[in-house]
């Protein structure tokens with residue numbers, strides 16, 4: 081059985097759907113603090129639980145024959161992490177230790193971890209490869225870096241094997257599963273919200289960066305392609321006793337203005353926007369190299385086209401104008 085923490089969240093719910101469709105038996109563990117009950121595939125076993133609850137975690141690992149863990153549960157918003165760093169260290173790092181201990185104390189030694197481009201901080205070279213130094217510039221990225229360090233320590237002392245997937249910007253929707261963060265801070269869903277009148281206006285944070293049009297450049301990955309990468313990583317982890325770290329991005333950077341203009345074209349509407357002050361902590365350019373996962377796991381992007389990513393986000397928001405009902 082595969083144990084998925086945070087399976088009620090945006091990315092976890094899509095991965096759970098694909099796991100079930102690929103005949104894996106899945107247990108979802110989520111406290112629903114930021115996730116949605118109706119996003120969880122009904123074919124998975126759902127346990128409403130908190131990673132802070134060590135007793136419940138131990139009981140679950142004793143009860144079920146869990147072969148591997150996919151660990152999505154985390155707080156994810158960079159701005160919130162700057163404001164409340166301690167709750168990020170508590171939820172992301174301390175609770176991850178609870179999970180790793182429950183696993184190792186019950187003979188489960190395989191985990192796939194949702195890491196982030198935030199571990200790199202300001203890039204020293206582009207595109208960013210996995211061996212780029214880890215120099216996070218905010219508490220969120222710091223928690224991801226610390227967890228990666230913990231994974232190496234658990235490998236050394238407890239025999240754990242892990243695959244850490246460092247995602248860049250994830251967007252899009254799959255089936256009836258989409259992005260419903262409250263509040264939303266990610267670029268593509270925010271543009272779509274402004275297009276649908278759910279946000280008054282779309283804000284571009286700074287147009288004076290050293291880039292071709294002055295706005296920040298990022299790369300975007302479709303949530304479906306990201307989910308497929310998890311299935312490939314899981315197969316590898318179940319077969320081989322080897323830990324790995326992989327980037328997951330599109331290798332192609334788009335400026336905020338380019339994303340915005342593409343969205344206007346895809347949605348067929350002039351979306352209201354304004355230029356506002358830069359946000360602290362935004363670096364001008366972040367582009368991943370995903371060569372390693374392509375070469376080693378045969379991963380490829382099927383829905384990588386920016387227009388598809390935007391269209392899928394738009395369709396999902398149109399179908400779920402108020403987000404998930406629960």
Ligand SMILES: NC(=O)c1ccc[n+]([C@@H]2O[C@H](COP(=O)([O-])OP(=O)(O)OC[C@H]3O[C@@H](n4cnc5c(N)ncnc54)[C@H](O)[C@@H]3O)[C@@H](O)[C@H]2O)c1
Pocket residue numbers: 085086087088089090091092109110111112113114115116129130131132151152153154155156171175194195196197246247248249250251261266
């Ligand atoms: N969304 C992105 O663009 C992105 C980019 C890079 C990395 N990531 C990472 O991917 C993972 C998933 O991101 P997401 O966008 O799906 O986030 P999300 O907030 O939609 O999902 C996180 C889930 O974890 C659950 N959770 C949080 N704390 C918990 C706890 N203590 N116990 C049990 N459940 C708990 C929440 O209820 C939620 O369902 C996170 O680890 C995030 O850091 C996301």
